[in-house]
Amino acid sequence: MARNFLNSWKTSEDSLVRVFRNSAWLFSSKGVSAILSLFYLAVVTRSLGVAGFGTFILIVSTGQIVAAFFRVQTWQAIVQFGTPLLIGGDRNGFRRIARRGFFVEAGGGLLACVLMWFLLPPLARQFGLEPDIQSGLLTYTLILLFAVRSTPTGILRAQDRFRDGAIGDVAIPVVRMAGAIVLVLTAPTMMGFLIVWGVSELVCALILWLLVWRRGSNPDGHLPAQLSQQPAAEMPTRSLFFRFLLATNLSHLLNVIRERFVVIIVGLFVGAVAAGLFRLADQLANSINRLTEIFARPIFAELSRLYGQKNFDDLSRLFFRSLRISAIAGISMFLVLVLLGQPLIHLMSGSEYLAAYPLLLLLAAATIINLVGVGLEPLIQASDRAGAAFLLRLFSLLVLLGLLAVLLPGYAATGAAVAMLLSSALGAAMLLWTSWTLLKEIRPGQSA
Template identity: 55%
Template structure:
């Protein structure tokens, strides 16, 4: 009986089962990352102290914001336009799309390297970084910018190969844990941690491309289901989708990283350390949301590509129920065990982060409850709608931060995150009504070779 259930799990073509099956691969990687991140986060916070940890997170956050601004994320474009090629058996067209995405991502990384080289001296003067720290920041930034990881992520997800994607993601926390442990046993320093963080990004980059090339000439899980050739996206359509999805990604990175940088700049490194610790724990919930949302986007793209609008709508409602229930359980766990988690990881001197954790956790869980809305809009070809919603949420966050941060400090910043999350979710739900009630059908076009 159990063998039959296991067989049905791996062979079922039910949309939600496919999403959960692909999520299980990513969850295995995120599960490894969640466990190991507890250990290396404990090493970071206990060895660097509240202020040192805050300064380290300001550096990492600034690099990631710069990467989001200049280095384009291509994985969603590869999935959106590549899945129809794979369904039609057009492997050559899919490879051309992948190559195009690679060069786009690499070019953005080179531009980001130049920007970092120009901006770093000003940052060093502002924060008083020593020359070794400045060199470590430059090395870490160059590795992050030149590690082309988004394109292979899109290739693997378009081909329904989430196992390879999970393996590449799992490498990052493994190396960070091993490197942090080695530093803890020898001589921990901010420079050393930056080197370890850069090494983790570089090895993950190598592993992701190895997983792509390993089955380059083999048949892929998505086989041809139609004899009709897929429609090649025009340059304008491709560029518009890439622009809108990257602006949405940039907004999410700004919410997650730039707020910490702002808190560190206006309140101080110690406040940034407390805020980032709470945000790091709360964002572990966000990582669980991504585990479900990314396979959901791939599955919705597949359903839209084959014209199954009714199935896509049913899949959205089923996923919404699952995510809402999960969000409630997660917040209850934070309320009951949040203080114990903070004390266990970082020590009693970080317990001031508990109120921040509740507010930031609630903000994340509110976003989790509607995580299917944004993938639904993007898969339906309405990436512009998703961008406008995120932009409205970012404007709300900026206005709230401008009022609450100077008057209430870090707790004000946390309230700003929560209120903006509520505003964003409401606007996202309203803007998605047309797609939820009647998803747009693909418009047939003549194929031109």
């Protein structure tokens, strides 16, 4: 019986089973990442102290925002336009899409490196940054920008090779954990941790490219056999490709700004200690967010496949089934954090970080709302409405900035966490309404 179940699990083409099967590979890497992140976060917090950890987080957050501006995320465009080409047997067309994604991502990273090299020193003098912070920011950001990893990620996901993608992703926490241990045994400095954080991204990119190269002669080898019978898709125009790329990257940029810019704002207006506490709570809450990513990425790939095949009945069923599962998972994870959050903070980082517990609950609630709506934005993007998804993200970010302006002066880091929670609730409500409207459009005359 167990063998029959495993065989049906491996071969089933039910949309939700495919999502869970691909999520299982991502969960293996994200699960390792979540566990190891608790350990290396404990090493960093105890090695640098609250203020030092706050400064470290401000540098990392700034570098990631710079990378989000210039290191173009191409994986969604490769999945959106490359998967139909693979299904139709157009391997050369898929390779052209992949090359286009690579040159866009690498070109953006190279441009950002040049700008950082020449513009950071005068900007650092203008804002009075200390030399060690300036050199740390420059070093970390340059390493981060050289890691071209979105394109190979898109290639692997378009080929339904989520297992290989998971192998690359797990390199980041492994390298960070190993590097943190080495630093503790030698000389735990902020610059050392920044270099380790950046090198982990480079190692991940290298592994992903090696996995792509290994299967280069058979790019559609992991796709279900029956999909090869689908009619050939047309090569997307450059205009269509870059419009989609612009919309998805603007949405990604807004998401990174939402996650990282709030930490910077807290650091600037409240101080490095508050930023450190806020980021520790945010990091623990993001353990839930990793579950969101685990489920969201396979959902986007599956929704893109179903939409490309005009299989709107299965698309609608997948959407609502995933919505119910996400709601149950989100509530369960929040209850776990309510019970274990405070002892976990004390065990990891010590009593001086216990003030982060109320922030953890607020930020976890915001993340749970995002988890419940895990299939909303992928549905909108997969249905050729990436621009609408961006506008919703933009409105949610503007609401967040407005709430920060009101709550931060009087309530400090707690006000920032409340602002995150309220803006998440509003954003999820707008995404739900848009998704509901979209489903009624593509399934006229049928109730959801």
